[in-house]
Amino acid sequence: MTLTPERQRDLLRQMWLIRAFEEKAENLYAQGKIHGTMHLSIGMEASAVGAVAALQPDDYILSTHRGHGHCIAKGADLDRMMAEFMGKETGYCRGRGGSMHIADVAGGNLGANGVVAGGIPIAVGVGLSQKMQGTGRVCLCFFGDGAANSGPFHEALNMAAIWTLPVVFVCENNQYAMSYPASKAFAIPRISDRAAGYGMPGETVDGNDLNAVYAAVSRAVERARAGEGPSLVENVTYRWRGHSKSDANRYRSREEIEAWKEKDPIARFERWLAQAISLSEPDARAVEQAAYAAIEAAVAFADASPEPDLAAIEEGVYA
Amino acid sequence: MRELSYLEAIREALQQEMRRDPRVFVIGEDVGVYGGAFGVTRGLVEEFGEQRIIDTPISELGIAGAITGAALTGMRPVGEIMFMDFTTLAIEQLVNQAAKIRFMFGGTATVPFVLRCPAGSGTGAAAQHSQSLENWFVHVPGLKVVMPSTPYDAKGLLLAAIRDDNPVIFVEQKLLYKTRGPVPEEDYTVPLGKADIKRAGRDLTIVATGVMVARALEAAEQLAREGIEVEVVDPRTLKPLDAELIIQSVSKTGRVLIVHEAARTGGYGGELAAIIAESEAFDYLDAPIVRLAGRDMPIPYNRTLEYHTVPQVENIVEAARQLAQGRV
Ligand SMILES: Cc1ncc(C[n+]2csc(CCOP(=O)(O)OP(=O)(O)O)c2C)c(N)n1
Ligand SMILES: [Mg+2]
Numbered sequence: 096m097t098l099t100p101e102r103q104r105d106l107l108r109q110m111w112l113i114r115a116f117e118e119k120a121e122n123l124y125a126q127g128k129i130h131g132t133m134h135l136s137i138g139m140e141a142s143a144v145g146a147v148a149a150l151q152p153d154d155y156i157l158s159t160h161r162g163h164g165h166c167i168a169k170g171a172d173l174d175r176m177m178a179e180f181m182g183k184e185t186g187y188c189r190g191r192g193g194s195m196h197i198a199d200v201a202g203g204n205l206g207a208n209g210v211v212a213g214g215i216p217i218a219v220g221v222g223l224s225q226k227m228q229g230t231g232r233v234c235l236c237f238f239g240d241g242a243a244n245s246g247p248f249h250e251a252l253n254m255a256a257i258w259t260l261p262v263v264f265v266c267e268n269n270q271y272a273m274s275y276p277a278s279k280a281f282a283i284p285r286i287s288d289r290a291a292g293y294g295m296p297g298e299t300v301d302g303n304d305l306n307a308v309y310a311a312v313s314r315a316v317e318r319a320r321a322g323e324g325p326s327l328v329e330n331v332t333y334r335w336r337g338h339s340k341s342d343a344n345r346y347r348s349r350e351e352i353e354a355w356k357e358k359d360p361i362a363r364f365e366r367w368l369a370q371a372i373s374l375s376e377p378d379a380r381a382v383e384q385a386a387y388a389a390i391e392a393a394v395a396f397a398d399a400s401p402e403p404d405l406a407a408i409e410e411g412v413y414a
Numbered sequence: 415m416r417e418l419s420y421l422e423a424i425r426e427a428l429q430q431e432m433r434r435d436p437r438v439f440v441i442g443e444d445v446g447v448y449g450g451a452f453g454v455t456r457g458l459v460e461e462f463g464e465q466r467i468i469d470t471p472i473s474e475l476g477i478a479g480a481i482t483g484a485a486l487t488g489m490r491p492v493g494e495i496m497f498m499d500f501t502t503l504a505i506e507q508l509v510n511q512a513a514k515i516r517f518m519f520g521g522t523a524t525v526p527f528v529l530r531c532p533a534g535s536g537t538g539a540a541a542q543h544s545q546s547l548e549n550w551f552v553h554v555p556g557l558k559v560v561m562p563s564t565p566y567d568a569k570g571l572l573l574a575a576i577r578d579d580n581p582v583i584f585v586e587q588k589l590l591y592k593t594r595g596p597v598p599e600e601d602y603t604v605p606l607g608k609a610d611i612k613r614a615g616r617d618l619t620i621v622a623t624g625v626m627v628a629r630a631l632e633a634a635e636q637l638a639r640e641g642i643e644v645e646v647v648d649p650r651t652l653k654p655l656d657a658e659l660i661i662q663s664v665s666k667t668g669r670v671l672i673v674h675e676a677a678r679t680g681g682y683g684g685e686l687a688a689i690i691a692e693s694e695a696f697d698y699l700d701a702p703i704v705r706l707a708g709r710d711m712p713i714p715y716n717r718t719l720e721y722h723t724v725p726q727v728e729n730i731v732e733a734a735r736q737l738a739q740g741r742v
Contacts, residue, residue: 129538130538130715130716130717130720131537131538131539131540131715132537132538132539182715182716182717183716188715190714190715190716190719191540191541191712191714191715191716191719192540192541192715193538193540193715193716194715195539195540195542195543195715196540196541196542196715208542209499209539209540209541209542209543210499210500210503210542211472212472213542241471241472242472244471244472244473245471245472245473245474245503246473246475246476246503247503272443272471272472273443273444273448273451274444274446274447274448274469275443275444275469275470275471275472279469280471341451341452341453342448345447345448345449346447346448402716402718403714403716403718403719405718405719405722408709408711408714408719408722408723409709409711412709412710412711412712414710
């Protein structure tokens, strides 16, 4: 499936929104406005946007602790997202969830997840339910390289495969699970090699190349929708920032980080758009600036939003 | 005496015991160069190397199994589960295997490991990174459960736990990591199964665990100004419990308030209340036993809601005052 120029421009806009959201998130944290921690996906935008672009609006995703990008790519309302990040009543989870649990259930985002691999078994259930109900919808499940070494990954991939469920497993291999490098954590060269063990196709792509991600995930989505079962796609990418706010980057070199910044997925897509649809430099900057402005507006909305009402603290608690 | 933080006290215990006993090793996620999510093991890999400070994949069940198997065959491992919430993934090996082996094998084997579990709320980490699950493990015959509240106890209890021949779940409340207190440099142990009177008083006993001990002491300080003398008892080891000290204290004061962070229903407080009610202290009670615990709800992200989900100093003061004044 080729994307129209308007759609391509929109994907660039989404990547800039993610970058802008997370830079702002970092900034708000530095100002002491955010309680807790956060996990930034700066440098990984093509993985989120390229993958979700392969879905229909009513398809589902399951996200991770590093989920701001997935959420924006799935079309979340930035105001409600920022409000959730800031713990406000107007947020997607009414301030109960925060950065690690943003869910836009109506929009098909079944939630970020604080537990590594926590979403992978849920994807089996979502896929099963689509099959049972004959909805024709697909479930795309994001997870990291670290998650691929947890027990739930193995159980879930097998179940999805034996029941030919409409699930696409997208492993965002940013090469580290906190400090633990994928090079040490796996005895195989590619995480996608594991697909063979479960009887599904596996593919590894350059996760900083939006087009490559889009193409691979599109193939997997088509297969899922055609009733042929799940696939595993591995997007090789890199996170520019520390794992979370407690990370002193002791396990990798400045040179390595700088080298990956040279492979900026946004700049790369812009260069490609300049060729493919003659996107001009001023046009690209306009997209970027509009994204930063949208995030400022979201912060203004969140700032002006009320805190949850303490009197309602136990509302929704049923057992 | 020299002061250390709770975190440094734990690190020192690990370091001293690893120097003393070559069977001891540390295993967990990011315990090496990262130093653990909270920095507890920072610097240890530089001293002991990757053979004894072992980073693992994100495989909690694997960690639990690795410490079980290694303990079964001559080692004394100290595992770390990054957040106690993720013991949920390790629980098969802990509950069905490690806890049962010694008894089930007719006493022909032991499983001497420690599993360190940072726990609790107060850090804005929301529902999946803030739980206090200690009572799950208390419920399982075959596991010891330790919950130190001060740097001194943390070091002494950890040394005792590593030397113990049985599996010990070692609960470290994250909010305590930065708290400071006197810690001897030398090797010492705080025996498992021994409670401690953290403050003596005649009017009312507060039995508190973990971070609630410090809050109870602060509350006791305030209440003393009102003329209410509170005795604060810290079980330190939840299992096996030093019931005797608690019963003695309650028999003396005639009133008891139990405080913990974990959710109220099915929490440790219920067990404590039952033990007190079943004991001779029952005859001395001048008021019903009162529990103050976390609300029965997931920990919310919002800072204000989170604060009001678990007992704070003002809640303890209020509950203790009511109890002391016979308004319960
Ligand atoms: C079951 C579980 N274990 C440990 C953690 C702590 N933790 C949070 S993120 C993370 C690393 C995850 O690595 P990866 O899956 O590669 O995702 P990335 O952070 O690189 O996006 C760890 C260990 C957790 N949240 N859940
Ligand atoms: Mg990773």
